Amino acid sequence: MTDGFTGYTGGGVTRAADEETPQSRRGGSWFDEAAFGLFIHWDHASQQGLEVSWPMVDGVNNPRWRQVVGVDEYRSSAATFDPVEWNAPALARAAREAGMRYAVLTTRHHSGYSMFHTAGSTHSVEHSPYGKDIVREFADAMRAEGLRVGFYYSLSDWTHPDYPAMTDDIKPYAVAKLPKPTPEQWERYITYMRLQLTELLTNYGRIDMLWFDGHWERDLDDWYPDELKTLIHSLQPDILVNDRLPGLGDFETPEQFVPDKPLEARWETCMTMNQNWGYVPDDENYKSVREILQTLVNVVSRRGNLLLNVSPTGSGALPASQQQRLEAFAEWMSVHSESVHGVEPGLEPWQFGGPSTRRGDRIYLHMLAWPLEHLAVRGLPVRRIEKVTLLSTGEDLPFTVPFGVAAMKDADPHGEIRIGTPAAAPDTAVPVIAIDLAPLSAEI
Structure with missing residues (x-):
């Protein structure tokens, strides 16, 4: 897969490299x-x-x-x-x-x-x-x-x-x-x-x-x-x-x-x-x-x-x-x-309820509202998530994968993750959370 995500459609239409647009x-x-x-x-x-x-x-x-x-x-x-x-x-x-x-x-x-x-x-x-x-x-x-x-x-x-x-x-x-x-x-x-x-x-x-x-x-x-x-x-x-x-x-x-x-x-x-x-x-x-x-x-x-x-x-x-x-x-x-610079559109609205962008295997979630308890993000390759980071502080945020998804026998299962966030919103106008994914291996 050229985008590194099996089954991932964030950012809309995928086009051939030589297609005129x-x-x-x-x-x-x-x-x-x-x-x-x-x-x-x-x-x-x-x-x-x-x-x-x-x-x-x-x-x-x-x-x-x-x-x-x-x-x-x-x-x-x-x-x-x-x-x-x-x-x-x-x-x-x-x-x-x-x-x-x-x-x-x-x-x-x-x-x-x-x-x-x-x-x-x-x-x-x-x-x-x-x-x-x-x-x-x-x-x-x-x-x-x-x-x-x-x-x-x-x-x-x-x-x-x-x-x-x-x-x-x-x-x-x-x-x-x-x-x-x-x-x-x-x-x-x-x-x-x-x-x-x-x-x-x-x-x-x-x-x-x-x-x-x-x-x-x-x-x-x-x-x-x-x-x-x-x-x-x-x-x-x-x-x-x-x-x-x-x-x-x-x-x-x-x-x-x-x-x-x-x-x-x-x-x-x-x-x-x-x-x-x-x-x-x-x-x-x-x-x-x-x-x-x-x-x-x-x-x-x-x-x-x-x-x-x-x-x-x-x-x-x-x-x-x-x-x-x-x-x-x-x-x-x-x-x-x-x-925001040199990025592509990120996730679809059903995956995350806000604007998001993507650069390679890093996804950026722009938080227009701060979660009360946790943040759910859907349709991600859950086994390839390496870390989740709050950009303003560099803090690693905990995340969990529901048992049913984690237990799937697919080589590269997609599902929901839940990100634990600080109770108080960061002191920045628009907080950004980054999700880093491991590249899709040749065997998958």
Whole structure:
């Protein structure tokens, strides 16, 4: 048996090594082992405490935190953008220590403000008081810490005159109400978009991921997806592209939720720490460290990644609540990283009532609730269990096998074990129990 477990089906479908699957359509095997990534939503309007882009159209992106400002008011802070507290190396280090293996920056959101130096527009950080290229600082810092580099790029641009630009008289936002460009305008806009993508995929070294958004405002053919795909892969042959321009997707991107079962393709849940993507100072409705880690292990146990967002302030500093969470993730990862990085899905729900992962002959049980007395795990090769360990302390946990299973005459019987656990839950956000199995011998 190639998986080492006779009769063991944890982790779902077993495939032949040479079988073509959605997960193997392109390169990027790093993505399959990454587990955890950093998303950064940020632009000049963070100085005003505004969600990124949406307040300029009427804030419908998040009705519970609806912010509405005039188009000119939103754009006004571009003239004063000077994030002197932006520290890309420190953020990259914090992300690495938190167990993140890649990072994605909003190089240009729907509002059209470019966080990089571009020949296509003066509505960019190059023409701000800050002046420096934030995308370059980001890419260099992340790469220096060993993180893969990704760029978010919105296909829509609510400031470009040929898109055409958003105006107050067409609010509230509705796709059907948006003004349509003339054919000449659209050709100019597509040329501008290709110029910016060429800049992003040429000027910053190897780019591992391109994260599109904003596609819904035009028909698919309007974006010339085949030509766009040719351009992207001519500049960065090994890049992974998300699914938000249909036909280009190497991975799917459920937003703010976790699918209830593994998806067929590569996938990544993107999620905020609080309620907004951008910096909104009144939004202190943060998910707890425990809740975010529970989301992470649920995602990884279904063969996905979690792309977790942070939102720098207008000065470039990370809000304290977000910094504290990154530090807490680092503490948890210092002991438990092996249970989420480079692993496969573990047991089926009937075997263990929680998320689990597996690396070879070691199974990781992520404890979302602590047992009152003991923990039952089913469908294991009981004679090959060598030890059971609590990762946070290294403590060996006692386990027993019911007599009926232990007495079975099968060479490699499968059945239930009961693990004795300490009465009090360990002092960690998500405890992890590891079960080590002896390899299946050649005689079995």
